[in-house]
Amino acid sequence: MTFVPGPVTITVPATSANLGPGFDCLGLALELRDELTAEVGGTGLAIEVTGEGADTVPRDPTHLVARAMDAAFGQMGVRTPSLRLSCTNRIPHARGLGSSSAAIVGGIALARALVEDGPARLDVGATIALATAIEGHPDNVAPALLGGLVVCGQTEDDVWADQALIDPCVRAVAFLPPSGLSTEVARGLLPDTVPYRDAAANTGRAALLVAALATAPERLLRATEDFLHQEYRRAAMPDSLDLVDRLRADGHAAVVSGAGPTVLVLLADDADLTSYTPEGWEHRALPVAPAGVRVG
Numbered sequence: 001m002t003f004v005p006g007p008v009t010i011t012v013p014a015t016s017a018n019l020g021p022g023f024d025c026l027g028l029a030l031e032l033r034d035e036l037t038a039e040v041g042g043t044g045l046a047i048e049v050t051g052e053g054a055d056t057v058p059r060d061p062t063h064l065v066a067r068a069m070d071a072a073f074g075q076m077g078v079r080t081p082s083l084r085l086s087c088t089n090r091i092p093h094a095r096g097l098g099s100s101s102a103a104i105v106g107g108i109a110l111a112r113a114l115v116e117d118g119p120a121r122l123d124v125g126a127t128i129a130l131a132t133a134i135e136g137h138p139d140n141v142a143p144a145l146l147g148g149l150v151v152c153g154q155t156e157d158d159v160w161a162d163q164a165l166i167d168p169c170v171r172a173v174a175f176l177p178p179s180g181l182s183t184e185v186a187r188g189l190l191p192d193t194v195p196y197r198d199a200a201a202n203t204g205r206a207a208l209l210v211a212a213l214a215t216a217p218e219r220l221l222r223a224t225e226d227f228l229h230q231e232y233r234r235a236a237m238p239d240s241l242d243l244v245d246r247l248r249a250d251g252h253a254a255v256v257s258g259a260g261p262t263v264l265v266l267l268a269d270d271a272d273l274t275s276y277t278p279e280g281w282e283h284r285a286l287p288v289a290p291a292g293v294r295v296g
């Protein structure tokens with residue numbers, strides 16, 4: 001086994017999970033990319049970080065990219081070498097746009113690329129399974145790896161993920177609040193059970209959403225209705241849910257992105273939603289990313 005000479009650079013997209021009713025089973029890759037570069041050499045681990053989280057993320061082996069690299073090296077049967085790691089973070093942290101999944105998928109991809117036969121030692125299926133084991137669920141890591149719209153799930157250690165068709169006219173707009181919300185807090189607000197009628201309604205909307213994104217974008221408003229998680233989280237992000245309500249009342253397919261608090265709108269036209277931006281928030285157009293993590 002040998003490492004490749006020189007540095008390796010990868011980019012990995014932001015992602016939005018759930019998309020309303022697709023709780024823990026639908027995810028979408030978005031064209032906002034972190035850029036990571038790693039090289040074997042030096043002594044121990046040296047990490048440079050610029051951009052999002054530069055003032056808060058650790059510069060030691062607990063850094064999420066470094067942890068994912070270490071796990072991937074171990075999965076490939078390789079001892080983790082001394083590394084120089086550089087991270088240019090563009091995906092906002094704790095906003096529901098998959099920053100942690102980007103770090104995990106990016107770290108695994110870097111490790112695979114640094115080992116000469118890495119892709120053979122750790123194929124796509126094994127990569128998704130490892131990323132899910134680190135993250136806890138596949139709905140962000142799968143689109144970060146594969147790109148586009150992904151339908152995914154898991155039963156214990158069995159993880160599956162498949163790309164689904166998406167109409168090229170579909171685009172996304174994100175409204176980013178000034179402060180974040182941890183996934184743990186957001187998940188802690190969910191009940192252990194939901195009414196049967198809500199579960200049935202949500203199943204129908206999730207199925208409709210896959211069809212709407214593929215061939216019937218005119219149905220996106222109805223298809224993005226959620227009955228499982230968003231309303232239960234309102235106390236933690238009232239401004240986000242108020243914005244969702246306002247956008248949906250005007251006919252726009254707005255949802256909470258992942259665990260929030262970012263609000264994502266799925267569009268199939270050229271509507272300008274800038275005027276909906278609350279004071280202190282940021283409005284961003286985020287095209288769908290057809291490709292996931294890219295090397296080089």
